[in-house]
Amino acid sequence: MEDETRLAVEHALKSGANYAEARAQRDVGHTLTLNNGVPEPVTATRRLGIGIRVIVDGSMGFASTNSLESSQIRNSAETAVKIAKAAARLISTPSKLAPEKSWEDKWEAKMKIDTQKVSIEEKLNVLYSIEKALSPENVKVSLPSRILLLDDELAEKFYLNSEGSRIRGIVPRISVFFILTGEEKGKGTIQRMRHEAQSRGWEAVKELDPPAIAIEEASMLGKMLREGKQPPSGEIDLVLGSEVTGIICHESCGHPQEADRILGREGAQAGESYVTREMMGERIGSEHVTIIDDPTLQNSYGFYMYDDEGVKAKPRTLIKNGIISDLLHNRETAAEFGVSSNASARSVAYDREPIIRMGNTFMKPEDHTLNELVEDINFGVYMKSFMEWNIDDRRYNQRYVGLEAYTIENGKIGTPVRNPILEVTTPRLYASVDAVGKEMEYSGATCGKGDPQQGAPVWTGGPPIRIRKIRLGG
Amino acid sequence: MNRILSACKRLGVESVVVGFTKSRDQMVRFSNNSVTVVNSWQNEVPTVYLASDGKRAACRIEEQDVEIESVARELVDSMRVMPRGDVDFNLPKGPFTYQEIEGIYDKRLTEIDTGLVDAAETAINSARKEGAERVSGVVTSGSWEHFVLTSAGAEGSSKGTGIEITVRGFATSDATGQGISIATNLNRFHPAEAGSMAGTIARKARGGTAGTPGKFNVVFGPAIFADLVDRAADSASAYSVDLGLSFFQDRLRKKVASERFTLLDNGSLPNGPGSIALDDEGFPTGETLLIGKGILENYLHTSYTAAKHKAQLTGSAQFEGGVAGMVPTPRNLIVEPGEEQFEELLDRAQSGLYITNNWYTRFQNYQIGDFSTICRDGVFEIRNGKLGNPVKGLRVSDNMIRILQSIEMLSKERQWIRWWEVPTPTLTPYVLVRDVGITTANK
Numbered sequence: 001m002e003d004e005t006r007l008a009v010e011h012a013l014k015s016g017a018n019y020a021e022a023r024a025q026r027d028v029g030h031t032l033t034l035n036n037g038v039p040e041p042v043t044a045t046r047r048l049g050i051g052i053r054v055i056v057d058g059s060m061g062f063a064s065t066n067s068l069e070s071s072q073i074r075n076s077a078e079t080a081v082k083i084a085k086a087a088a089r090l091i092s093t094p095s096k097l098a099p100e101k102s103w104e105d106k107w108e109a110k111m112k113i114d115t116q117k118v119s120i121e122e123k124l125n126v127l128y129s130i131e132k133a134l135s136p137e138n139v140k141v142s143l144p145s146r147i148l149l150l151d152d153e154l155a156e157k158f159y160l161n162s163e164g165s166r167i168r169g170i171v172p173r174i175s176v177f178f179i180l181t182g183e184e185k186g187k188g189t190i191q192r193m194r195h196e197a198q199s200r201g202w203e204a205v206k207e208l209d210p211p212a213i214a215i216e217e218a219s220m221l222g223k224m225l226r227e228g229k230q231p232p233s234g235e236i237d238l239v240l241g242s243e244v245t246g247i248i249c250h251e252s253c254g255h256p257q258e259a260d261r262i263l264g265r266e267g268a269q270a271g272e273s274y275v276t277r278e279m280m281g282e283r284i285g286s287e288h289v290t291i292i293d294d295p296t297l298q299n300s301y302g303f304y305m306y307d308d309e310g311v312k313a314k315p316r317t318l319i320k321n322g323i324i325s326d327l328l329h330n331r332e333t334a335a336e337f338g339v340s341s342n343a344s345a346r347s348v349a350y351d352r353e354p355i356i357r358m359g360n361t362f363m364k365p366e367d368h369t370l371n372e373l374v375e376d377i378n379f380g381v382y383m384k385s386f387m388e389w390n391i392d393d394r395r396y397n398q399r400y401v402g403l404e405a406y407t408i409e410n411g412k413i414g415t416p417v418r419n420p421i422l423e424v425t426t427p428r429l430y431a432s433v434d435a436v437g438k439e440m441e442y443s444g445a446t447c448g449k450g451d452p453q454q455g456a457p458v459w460t461g462g463p464p465i466r467i468r469k470i471r472l473g474g
Numbered sequence: 475m476n477r478i479l480s481a482c483k484r485l486g487v488e489s490v491v492v493g494f495t496k497s498r499d500q501m502v503r504f505s506n507n508s509v510t511v512v513n514s515w516q517n518e519v520p521t522v523y524l525a526s527d528g529k530r531a532a533c534r535i536e537e538q539d540v541e542i543e544s545v546a547r548e549l550v551d552s553m554r555v556m557p558r559g560d561v562d563f564n565l566p567k568g569p570f571t572y573q574e575i576e577g578i579y580d581k582r583l584t585e586i587d588t589g590l591v592d593a594a595e596t597a598i599n600s601a602r603k604e605g606a607e608r609v610s611g612v613v614t615s616g617s618w619e620h621f622v623l624t625s626a627g628a629e630g631s632s633k634g635t636g637i638e639i640t641v642r643g644f645a646t647s648d649a650t651g652q653g654i655s656i657a658t659n660l661n662r663f664h665p666a667e668a669g670s671m672a673g674t675i676a677r678k679a680r681g682g683t684a685g686t687p688g689k690f691n692v693v694f695g696p697a698i699f700a701d702l703v704d705r706a707a708d709s710a711s712a713y714s715v716d717l718g719l720s721f722f723q724d725r726l727r728k729k730v731a732s733e734r735f736t737l738l739d740n741g742s743l744p745n746g747p748g749s750i751a752l753d754d755e756g757f758p759t760g761e762t763l764l765i766g767k768g769i770l771e772n773y774l775h776t777s778y779t780a781a782k783h784k785a786q787l788t789g790s791a792q793f794e795g796g797v798a799g800m801v802p803t804p805r806n807l808i809v810e811p812g813e814e815q816f817e818e819l820l821d822r823a824q825s826g827l828y829i830t831n832n833w834y835t836r837f838q839n840y841q842i843g844d845f846s847t848i849c850r851d852g853v854f855e856i857r858n859g860k861l862g863n864p865v866k867g868l869r870v871s872d873n874m875i876r877i878l879q880s881i882e883m884l885s886k887e888r889q890w891i892r893w894w895e896v897p898t899p900t901l902t903p904y905v906l907v908r909d910v911g912i913t914t915a916n917k
Contacts, residue, residue: 120555
């Protein structure tokens, strides 16, 4: 891979680029799915190619090919330069990159057991063990639809740029994903998606105990169906579980603090942001709200040590004690803001340009147990998990519909409630957080952004949090 | 392709589909009236889909040095450890004659420089002329050639081109509008009109005030209605039905929509942006009536799902790497038009909302169809049958079946929509729906 990236960069410079980088990436993997106990097609992934990005007189071009033949690499490098030059006349803000140290390094997410060497039979057996665990005797609920999915991949990248960086990275990833539909006569159906994912080898699946998770989820669906009542509405206190905290941090903090959105670069697709350059240092939440994005978390689904512009990864504090702090930057937005990149440029495949992405976004824990969060509430709702959610493209107006949820009565978790709706603005939500728990949990997720779409692996997470006097009900 | 097919047959596989796609695409992205990046992609990708005893396996081989036979061997080994499938099925038995589809190939779009920067500039200028301060968007062109060879005697190819633009005008940061033009040839591509629409909606959205929750008569613009139609077509895929993720499950031959609503999928539509002569199992594409006058008439099928549902093939098989293998997928969705003008829809609504666009549709329960989606770009009150003031901060929170059943009027005018949020090319009118649930956020 190194020879090919070197050829690409050298040829791009020779063709007129002021700056050039190339990333060769190989992805291998498998996806296995059981649909109500019947295997869907086993699919294998074999992908290798090279992406070349150049800047020519302030114009950025990207070209890719899945041929690593020298002639094709040269052709792609020339194409990147040619298309960048052709666009130069319609550029009012020339692209430039913030200065960055050059690195020569290798990194990898360690795996004890190479997932690519685990047989399909053993992988399939994991899904069958989940299917068996979901028998009606075990879970006490009818599950007319059970989609169980196991996905593994190994991504190997070699990055080289014209400033001297030369970085090899390897990331194995593994995901277990369920969609379960529970049904109870006279009570209708209820659906749950759950995604457990890590950047590790096969040992992650062994430690995860997927059948136990599936039993827990299915049993919960039964309970919600049998006992779930109409949720209360009006202004009440809420406790949100880790899963809900995580999606909130991702959607209404991570995304709006992507600097490319703030500059309008995603205006026609993923949208812009309610956060403006002038809001840096402004209070957006209570002092309990500290939100971090950290791609260096070991085993995390969004793990990386260097981003796809060759910048060394580090944690970023997006909101610190309620104050807007860091933004997520690549080298291009960092140059516009007059700061350094914080290694947020990611690309999911050889044929996608690197764009600003989160890694693992979570709320920093404080010191309350779940019981302590609940005990001060006279009447409220505990929303442990969710199914439906969305947020506007400025990341201001958001909605989370609870799946596993309960009343809180006289300081204790009470009876199940169905589909409580939290629909709230970002400042109101963060300003209403008055206590943060200490028990951290993370969920795997695939974050969509870019055109063409790039589904990036991330973790969302946090502890349970308490929010006061907020309207429940859509 | 013959070599791969023979190798798979030698490994004892009953049914083999080998696909091969050559494609070349370019994209210019722009924001704040300025180009931000230009992309170019060039790919040659074989695919293999295997089936024996109802067991299935698939691979998209995007690595040119890999020995395809060794990948096939790995897939066959995978199938050996799988139990017999739930359905015995056969690939469509060829040979077939494939029709040439009119208007889907324009040689001018096969070159690298297809004037995308000019198109971006035209759209930006049109949007600004109508009142947008800033303009963002993406313009893409490309060409593709697709080959299919199967063990059941189907063999054929199809080629096409495309060019499309999505333009978003910003009159202020939260007064926005979108315009779209998609086509298979340059003559039908209209970036100036797309820009003009984006700018006009953005200008009119200026000064929007917070909307109120409740039930409203809503006139959906083509962009938002295309998204809803796309979700309906997903639900009409037999794959979604089999996964338990369809709100059309167990509703075949039943009334799922207003009798005014008819939805077709047509993979061989002349000038259709998604048209192709044959599907990925080598079966000729054609027209499928999904919903006829409100009745759910057909699901979309592959040979596997058709055997499972005892249904006819619909020419909808599409190779999807990753999770699915081969799945039934719509190509060009077509909503039959009504007879009225847009203004007559407003008049019939009398009071309510006109929503131009949306994004981020999510379901609470795919089987039931409860969902919400965020209104994006211009939303306007309808007062006394006329367009009124702009409003903002709204979300459609309702049920898909209820919305389809509450369609009251469709316009004569239709637009083709495909963009970031709507993957399938969809030709749809403006549509009036009664009593749509609208919610707002707690501020």
